[in-house]
Amino acid sequence: MSTEVGKKQCIKKNVLRILFFIILSFCYIYFFTNSTGQAIIKANIDGEFHISRILSLENIFNSPVNFKYFAHTGQIVNLMYPWVLVYPMYLLYKLTNDVVLAYYLYFTIITFVTLELTYYCSKKMKQSTLGAMLVAVLYSFSMVRTSDIYFRMAIGEVLGITFFPLVLLGIYQIFYEKKPKWIALTLGMTLLVYSHVISVVLASLLILMFFFINILRKKINKERLLALLKATGMTLLLGLGFLLPMLQMLISVDISKPVVYNLFQAALKPNDLISKSISNEVSSVITFNFVYIVLIVILLFNLKKIKGFCRDTLLLGTIFTIMSTTLFPWDVFQNLLHVIQFPWRLIGIASLLLAFSFGSLFGNFVNQSHHNKKRLQLFAMTICCIVLCHFGTLDMIGNINGLNNGDTSEKFVKEVSKNPNFNGLDDYAPKDAGYDLQFIHDQKICANASWHSVKIKRTANKVIYKYDSPNATTAFLPVFYYPGEVVKQNGDRIFVQKAQDGATLVNLKEGENTFEVSFEYTKLAKASWTISLISFVVLCGYLIFKKKRVLAN
Structure with missing residues (x-):
């Protein structure tokens, strides 16, 4: 009987937590509308740029x-930016016929996933229930997510933050x-590969730092190295579907x-980081919010109470924060880390590490109280402060x-x-386009050393150009060349x-010329996706077999 009662209580707690996180997701994502309700x-x-990606x-699946x-x-943006995990936003667009509404709905779901996943991971890392929930809320309501969703519209980065x-x-x-385990790191890094390439670099930097910390403490052994190699190898296999076509x-x-x-x-x-964080200012430059400033102050006054893994997360959270500023000698690392573009992107990882350290401190503090009511009151007050701080930011955005x-x-x-002209439009066009870029945008054909307007028929999969040539000669079609092009x-x-x-x-023929241009996935791309899908099936089979063996024992 006691086992059944325990299971029912566990289910009840999980249902209550899920409902709580659903409510918080709708508190976090505010659907801004105009005077007509759109x-x-x-x-x-x-x-x-990102709306173009979604549409x-x-x-x-065809091209x-x-x-x-x-x-x-004919730009191959969808081979340079991961698309698998943003495809649900496209489905929401088809359902609502409103890409902005689909955007808000998608990130409401992603916010819930971020809350649940952060809670789950924190619990697995020995956080108390209330501590894990606080970590999840702190991280999900961090300024890095708010800036990326409401100000920068950086879809891939928000997905990276989720994982x-x-x-x-x-x-x-x-x-x-x-006993080292490699599955979680494999899944985390693979999801980053299919979310945001720069986030893979940032996560690799985080892994490298933890690796060096444990080398200094002489805790690296063959088992841990083998687990790390397994995670790396399986991540590469699972990520080939995106990585190899991009590299090609x-x-x-x-x-x-x-x-x-x-x-x-x-x-x-440094002074901008502090002032913008204290004022709760949201902008294109990522900082902390006011809650995090309070959190950091509390951590500083309780350093001796933070031990083990949480001390390391606090240490690296501090290092990543410093690295986001001009205090770090970035000139030395310019060539090595230029791919991250903006050092303030490191605030995202720092937000997670500092929230985790604070969650542990908070959990230990509330556990000292023998009154459940007082624990819940303190937790509720903290959550209210986080949500109210976010509402202040939303008011600023509004x-x-x-x-x-x-x-x-x-x-x-x-x-x-129609006549697009936005930031990043030609980020993945060939460098050689140069002065011809505007003519290519205007969809003109270059023949006999001059540009000509032509008849065009266009669908998602192909474009047809019709041109009457006065003579046989060569011509440039206004479609960029990439592997996989079919003419x-x-x-x-x-x-x-x-x-x-x-x-x-x-090559033009004298008289009427009809060119039909399309793109198909290359043989390498198809082989890469096949390997990744087979690897995924094998991994799922391994996990199922492992679980059955554990249950049998």
């Missing part, structure tokens, strides 16, 4: 290119548990990658560009599909060549 985005830095997933977007030039707790759990299980494009075509910034100049000034003013779904769709001339497939400006080079 969902709007208040601030937008990379919005058009272009219409034909992703990596959608000719309706990115100026119709950092799983990476931290993997680090804990490999470096701190008596980077090797085959000299692509215009996103801007490389001077890391020292892009880093936060006043951007005036109340009820913002970008609607209709405006986004129009801007990304048919007057119904017959022809050999694809790259023009000197990175576009598609063809």
